[in-house]
Amino acid sequence: MKFNKLVASAAILAWASAANATETLSMWYHGAGNEVELKLINEVIADFNAAQADWKVELQTFPQAAYNDSVVAGALAGNLPDILDVDGPVMPNWAWAGYMQPLKIDESKIANFLPGTKGIWNGQLYSIGLWDAAIALTTRQSILDELGLRKPTVDAPWTKDEFMAALDAAKASGKYEFALDLGTAWTGEWYPYAFSPLMQSFGGDIVDRSTYKTAEGALNGEAAQAFGAWWQGLFTGGYAQSTQDGADRDSGFASGKYAFSWNGNWAALGALSAHPDTVFLPPPDLGNGPKIGAASWQFGVSATSKFPEGAAAFIEFALDDKYLAAFSNGIGLIPATPTAAEMVDNYKAGGPLADFVTYSSKFGMVRPVTPGYVVQAKVFEKALADIAQGADVAATLDAAVDEINADIEKNSGYGH
Amino acid sequence: MAMISGDNHGLRLAVRYTVLALIALIFIFPLVFMVMSSFKPDQQLLVDASSLRAFLPVGDISLNNYSAAFERAPVGLFVFNSVLVTGVTVALSLLICSAAGFAFVFINWKGRGVILSVLLATLIVPFETIAIPMLLMVSKLPWLGMEGLTWGWLNSYHVQIIPFIADGLTIFLFVQYFKDLPGELIEAARVEGASWFQIYRRIVMPLSGPILATAAILKFLAMYNQYLWPLMVTQEEGYRPVMVGLQYFFQLNIAWGEVMAYLSLITLPVLGFYLYLQKAFIASIASTGVKG
Incomplete structure (x- = not known):
């Protein structure tokens, strides 16, 4: 009898200790090689691990340029972690491919998050970001004054004609090698992120968002053709460079080579330190309202995670304003909430970069929310680069539409 | 005049x-x-x-x-990983591929012509086409190591070594070289009662310095420059080689000076290895017409 009690007690103890055991959550993050970012994410992990005893997060970092390929390889090999981060526009592809599962967190906690930080696909939240990025038309107050230009505002942005008049004035002044720095030195995701909103401001788009089953009419319709002609005119008219040296992108505005620069908030502090009178203007309204790209890196849970509740608990923990503010202070991006923005000198009301918060919330537009975006982005980039080099606008856009439609068809509509 | x-x-x-x-x-x-x-x-x-x-x-x-x-980046670790993986692969490759070449040239066995043709045909298959099937395979293979029997080879050195030990090109190089060796030597050794292994070890290999150097350099370069495969199979930083490590330097604002410093550092083992084998490599090219 005594022996039986002993066995029973031991079993209960074993069960209890197993129930209380700390489970390890693996996490992948794209920040290898970025000391500041790694320090921040490690701080969040250390705080989470210390704050509770159920879960222990272990981090594995990857260089950003190799991250997406690593995740795809990991998914194929059945070796995904519990928590992963994902670039916003890529998320629908990973969700559709079965790499990610819906994120079960208390959604009241993200009610006031910037729209671009919420990764929603098929009506479900899959990922959430601690920050967003935004683009502005960067110039100097002294340049506006010198060229006699009105300073545009959120409520009264430049129209297309005003924007072109500003470029004409800069060009005519003869003081700048080029009126506009578009950042064509940057390739890849920069093209759809920075330039597809300009097309959307014309009324076009990469794909028809009402169905996501075709690009016909969106990428080669009247508005898109008008955008293409305007885009090509920026280069043939001598306003901008179709190919640009990386060094010019990095330092051209600071050195006075360009009057205006289409650049993101991550470059804003550098511009301000070069020219204290730098101003960040809202994007121009090219006919269909001012638009800029939205959505940056976000956190989600892999489909194969054995502990989705633990992974979600970590992500929810990381949504605290103090971490949003810490990331913003560290890597210069826009905090996801207004309350966190108030904790950051750069982004609080009256701060030097506060305009970016407004632009992000008012003009931010996520890239097409479809698994096919990863292909569409590459097709769009090639089309714009070709047009910039002088390719026929209509033929190039038609060819891009055909390529995108063929991909959609090949993938049976990507589940739309 | x-x-x-x-x-x-x-x-x-x-x-x-x-x-x-x-x-x-x-x-x-x-x-x-x-x-x-x-x-x-x-x-x-x-x-x-x-x-x-x-x-x-x-x-x-x-x-x-x-x-x-x-x-x-942990530069030292990446260089160590690359040198280890490359060194072990080169050594095993020379051993296995030379033995295979020996068997194809000197030993009479049924079907060797067909098998050699199949091996040579693999030269036209780009690695990218077989990378994913290979990934699926290695992610499920068993391994008996210090931790006992485990399943899946991901995140290890052996997953970067074993699939690349034998390859059609290296075997072909040995086959071509062995064909030019005087057959009388082999015949004499056989008459004297030497085993195939003795002939391989004591006669053929001592005469194969130039081709060993050529095969070693070609294999070294191919392995040291590996990017796609280690990217796919090493999710843990501890096993990453230099070429995956290079990506650590491509942040939004690229620090080109650091990129150049890293490249200079990782070029040193390649230069050292080439200089070490330079004489034999040139001799091999001069004698066989193989171009590296």
């Missing part, structure tokens, strides 16, 4: 050496640019890039890029 002939000879030599020197300069300029740039701050590096200063140690010279590179 003799004087004129001597002058002509001298002129021809001068022209030849001038052309050779120019060609050598063309090949060496990128290396000089890389090394010189690794000592310069980014701003100066980019400005110098458009002039001859790019090839000179001028301006603000320091080792700052090197210390920054070590801070950004």
Whole structure:
């Protein structure tokens, strides 16, 4: 009898200790090689691990340029972690491919998050970001004054004609090698992120968002053709460079080579330190309202995670304003909430970069929310680069539409 | 007449050496640019890039890029991993592929012609086409190691070594070389009662210095430059090689000086290995016409 009690007690103890055991959550993050970012994410992990005893997060970092390929390889090999981060526009592809599962967190906690930080696909939240990025038309107050230009505002942005008049004035002044720095030195995701909103401001788009089953009419319709002609005119008219040296992108505005620069908030502090009178203007309204790209890196849970509740608990923990503010202070991006923005000198009301918060919330537009975006982005980039080099606008856009439609068809509509 | 002939000879030599020197300069300029740039701050590096200063140690010279590179990434670990994986693969490859080549050339067995043809056919299959099936395979294979029997080879050194030990090109190189060895030597050894292994070890391999050097260098370069495969199979930083490590330096604002410092560092093992085997490699090219 005594022996039986002993066995029973031991079993209960074993069960209890197993129930209380700390489970390890693996996490992948794209920040290898970025000391500041790694320090921040490690701080969040250390705080989470210390704050509770159920879960222990272990981090594995990857260089950003190799991250997406690593995740795809990991998914194929059945070796995904519990928590992963994902670039916003890529998320629908990973969700559709079965790499990610819906994120079960208390959604009241993200009610006031910037729209671009919420990764929603098929009506479900899959990922959430601690920050967003935004683009502005960067110039100097002294340049506006010198060229006699009105300073545009959120409520009264430049129209297309005003924007072109500003470029004409800069060009005519003869003081700048080029009126506009578009950042064509940057390739890849920069093209759809920075330039597809300009097309959307014309009324076009990469794909028809009402169905996501075709690009016909969106990428080669009247508005898109008008955008293409305007885009090509920026280069043939001598306003901008179709190919640009990386060094010019990095330092051209600071050195006075360009009057205006289409650049993101991550470059804003550098511009301000070069020219204290730098101003960040809202994007121009090219006919269909001012638009800029939205959505940056976000956190989600892999489909194969054995502990989705633990992974979600970590992500929810990381949504605290103090971490949003810490990331913003560290890597210069826009905090996801207004309350966190108030904790950051750069982004609080009256701060030097506060305009970016407004632009992000008012003009931010996520890239097409479809698994096919990863292909569409590459097709769009090639089309714009070709047009910039002088390719026929209509033929190039038609060819891009055909390529995108063929991909959609090949993938049976990507589940739309 | 003799004087004129001597002058002509001298002129021809001068022209030849001038052309050779120019060609050598063309090949060496990128290396000089890389090394010189690794000592310069980014701003100066980019400005110098458009002039001859790019090839000179001028301006603000320091080792700052090197210390920054070590801070950004575990450079020593990546170099160690690459040298280990490459070294072991090269050694095993020379052993296995030379033995295979020996069997194809000297031993009479049924179907060797067909199998050699199939092996050679693998040369036209790009690695990218078999990468995913290979990934699926290695992710499920068993391994008996220090931790006992485990399943899946991901995140290990052996997953980067074993699939690349034997390959069609290396076997082909050995086959071609062995075919030119005097058959009488082998026949004499057989008459004397030597086993195949003895012939391989005591006769054929001692005569194969040049082809061993060639195969070693080609294999070394292929393995040291591996990117796609280690990217797919090493999710843990501890097993990553130098080429995956290079990506650590491509952040939004690329620190080109650090990139150059990292590249200079990871080029050293390749240069060292090549210089070590240079004589035998050139002898092999001269004797077999193989181009590396």
